[in-house]
Amino acid sequence: MTHLDPIISDxxxxxxxxxxxxxxxxxxxxxxxxxxxxxxxxxxxNFLLQGVSNMGNVDIWAEIGIIFLLFSLGLEFSFKKLMNVGGPALMTALVVIVGMMCSGFMAGRALGWTSTDSIFLGGMLSMSSTTIIIKAFDDLGLRSQKFTSLVFGVLVVEDLFAVVLMVMLSTLFVQRAVEHVVIAEQLFKLIFFLILWFVVGIYLIPTFLKKIRKFLNQETLLVISLGLCLIMVVLATYAGFSSALGAFIMGSILAGTVQAESIEKVIAPVKDLFGAVFFVSVGMLVEPAMLVQYIVPIVFLTVVVIVGQIFYGTLGFLVSGQNLKIALQSSFSLAQIGEFAFIIASLGLSMGVTSSFLYPVAVAVSVVTTFTTPFIIRLSDPAYHRINRLIPKRMKALLARYSAGSQTVNSEREWMSLLKKSLLNMFIYCVLLGGVVWISSSYYSPFVEERFEGFAGKLIATTTTILFMTPLLWGLAVRHLNRRLFVPLWNDPRFNHGLLVSLIVLRILLALMFVLTVVAHLSSYRWGALMAFAILLLLLALFWRRIKRGYLRFEQRFFTNLNEKDASTVVTTGNYRAKFLHMAKMTVSADSPLVGRCFRELDLRLRYGVTVVSVLRGSHRYNAPGASMVLMPSDEISVVGTDAQLSQFASKVEVPLSPVDREEATMQKFSVGEHSVLIGMTVSQFGMMCRGACLIIGIERSDGSYVRPLGLVRFQPYDMVWIAGDRETIEQVLVGTKPPVPKTEKKLVRRILRKK
Incomplete structure (x- = not known):
């Protein structure tokens, strides 16, 4: 008997x-x-079924599922997307995360749980479920509403925070070290590797994909993208981080390429398969007896999630300048926890730092809040009308003024814009330089000094390290002064030039600080230090132009790859401050009444009040489409309008597909009898008689010769005819071709066909 491995049966x-x-x-x-x-x-x-025989195999599949889930999440995320979420979403996400973290921790302590369980509980309760919210919006037909874009912005920030939280929890609790110095060191290490991987990945991977683009099809794209994902997983694991972080980073890098949408489509079946196994493994770890035992904490935490998310979400949106209705609609949508709660709970359980009951309790709370999500979203409008009636008029006026003041168009001062960009560049370069100093002092310098003892080894290590840092030092101190903003401020006699001078001096001092940090261990060698500086100056004088040219080429390719996807897309209205207008994306259904009609004929602005600003058809995007463009099935269109206008227009565009109105075509053959009505009839006349419902595929004469079924070919006795069409029509045709009773034969055939 053939033996079947348990992995297959499971x-x-x-x-x-x-x-x-x-x-x-x-x-x-x-x-x-x-x-x-x-x-x-x-x-x-625990139920009627016997259950799996080897839980270890399921755990491996579940880990692969987490990797692919985070990889697909990264494909929907990019730094560009984070920058475009806008201030309201970012501020609201911070309020919700901090508020729910504190509420979850206090709820855990109130239930008598340990500090570690309470910390993990706060992390699980602080993030809403992207999957469940998208499903609820689709079911309720709310995807085109204005508040949904704010909700998705909050979810982007929460997903990013979830990844960082997973890394921090796994790092701190695995090492059992929570000293402030260790936390700061791990946080710097995380930030450094994140920036390093993104810089190197964005520089190399889009260029690599462009060079092999002509060889890419669905098969090769799937293999290459999953290979890149798993390579980054291995690198992240060797660096001391979780495999999920590596998958997320690679997904985020690929999200900026033009192949992002294709990669997302080809990996969807793989993600769905292993993701399903992961969520099934979540259910396996839940014991019914434990759910009954902890029914009170489950109910209590469910109330904490629903009330806390609504309260902190409303507070965050109001503080960020949204009106009361949008704040309530958005916050009511966030009242659940989902897949990241499972991942964080399984992380604590796998590390052995959380109690066994925390996992099933989190799953139970997620199940309950998932069921309640659609009903809570529907309650947002009644809640708004009730609250709007109860709050005093003075409070209404205050909220209206605050919202209107934050929604107005503010031309940001050039100085603040220059300061923000300069501080961001300073932060990135300082992290990269700090990482270079850390790698040099921890690994490179000891390696060199082992082979060259004494002053020679220190001199070689110091000189090569500073040479490697030279492009970064130049970028920190000189390169990114943003002349477009700096020059007008410098030429303005009313502006305080001391601020600009201070900014320049600060950048130079930071660069000198990193240089002195590297050469500090040469202080005991006074003449050696002078010699090192002399050698450095000589090398810089010889290779400065080459270093500068290489850095500029690197920077140009980096920003080209970073903006590769945006170069072919329309500019979004993320910063558009119109009070009611916003942009929504829709996919044209094949059954839409708008299909096959040009924009001139549709006259969308007059009929629906909306404007189509972009059409994505396959791999081609048409921005500002002309009046002669025709809408086709599966076109993805970007439309601007109000909530009411977009909802009305969506009902005409995203029409559910109707059942197929005719059975599938089939092919049959029949013989023309010596008394058939078809004798002497041409193929064209037969087509007119059938009203185009059938096609003649081929005709074989009685002598075995084959005749092409051209329009003027006539049927002869004993011809073998191949015909194609739906089965019912063919049967009616065959009935009509039999020898008829005396009367007008052709009229009888037409009468039979007319019944169809």
Whole structure:
């Protein structure tokens, strides 16, 4: 008897049960994530099913699932996207994260849990579920509403915070070290590697993909993208970080390439498969007896999530300048926890630092809040009308003035713009230079000094380190002064030039500080230090132009790759401050009544009040499409309008597909009898008789010769005819071609066909 490995039987059980439960939850119009968790309940062995035989294999699949989930999340995230979320979303996310972290920690302590359990609980409760919110918006038809863009901006920031939180928790609790110096060192190490990986990745990977673009198809793109993902996972693991961080970073790097959407499509089946196994494994770890035992904490934490998310979300949106209605609509959408709560809970459980009950409690709270999400979103409008009636008129006027003041167009002062950009560049260069100094002092200098003892080894290590730092030092002290902003301020006699001079001096002092840090260990060698400086000056004089030219080429390619995707896309309205207008993306359905009609004929501005600013068709994007452009199925259009206008227009564009109105075509053959009505009829006449419902594919004469079915070819007795069409029409044609009773034969055939 053939032996079947348990890994196959376990996978068969998991996928079979998951398939049934997901179909059930789709029929109930609930998120499939809940179906996976229920499948985990059933496969855990606590119910009627026997359960999986080897949980170790499931854990490996689940870890792969986390990697691919974070990789796909990174494909939807980029630094450009983070910069475009806007101030309101960023401020609201910070308020929600800090508020829910504190509330979760205090809730855990109130339940008598340990500090570690409470910290992990705060992290789990601080992030809403992107998957569940998107599903709820789609089901409720709210994707084109203005407040949804603010919600998605908050989710982007929360997802980024979740990745950083996972890294910090795994680093701190694995090493069992929480001293302030260790935390600062790990945080600097994290920031340095993040910037280094992004700089190197953005410089190399888009260029590599452009060079091999002509060889890319779905198969090669899938293999290459997953290979890059797993390579970054290995690098992140060797650097002391989690595998999920490496997957997220590689996804974020690829998100800026023109192949991002193609990569997202080809990896979707892989992500869905292993993601399903991960969520099934989540359900396997939940014991029914433990849920009954901890029913009170589950109910209590559910209330904390719903009330806390609504309160902190409303507060954050109001502080950021949104009106009361948008603040309530947005905050009511955030009242749940989801997939990151599972990941953080499984992280604590795998490291052995959290209690066993925390995982099933988090899953139970997520399940309850997932079920309540659509109902809570529907309650936002009634809640707004009730609160609007209850608050005093003076408070209404205050909120209206505050919202109007923050929504006005503010031309930011050039000095503040220059200061922000300079501080950002200074931060990035200081982190990179600090990383170079750390690597040199920890690894490179000891390696060189082992081979060249005494002053020679120190001199070689110091000189080569500073030479390597030279492009970064030049970029920090000189390069990024932003002449477009700096020169007008310098030429303005009313502006305080001392601020500009201070900014220049600060950049130079920071650069000198890094240089002195490297040469500090040569202080005992006075003449040696002077010699080192003399050698450095000589080398810089000889190679300065080459260094500068190389740095400028590096910078040009980096920014070209960074803006590669945006170069072919329309500028978004993330900073557009109109009070009601906003942009939404829609996909044209094949059954839309607008398909096949040009914009001139549609006259969208007059009929719907909306403006189509971009059309994405396949891999080609048409910005500001002309009046002669015709809408086609699967076109992705960017539309600007108000909530009401976009909702009305979406009902005409995103039309659900109707059932197929005709069965699939088939092919049959028949023989022309000696008394058939077809004898002497041409192929064209046969097509007119069938009203185009059937096609003649081929004709074989009685002598075995084959005749092409051209329009003037006539049927002869005993011809073998191949015909294509739907089965019912072909059968009616065959009935009509039999020898008829005496009367006008052709009229009888037409009468039979007319019944169809």
């Amino acid at each position: 996978l068969a059980l998991i996928l079979a049960v998951a398939g049934v439960t997901t179909l059930l939850f789709k029929w109930l119009k609930q998120p499939v994530v809940l179906g996976y968790i229920v499948a985990g309940f059933l496969c855990s062995g």
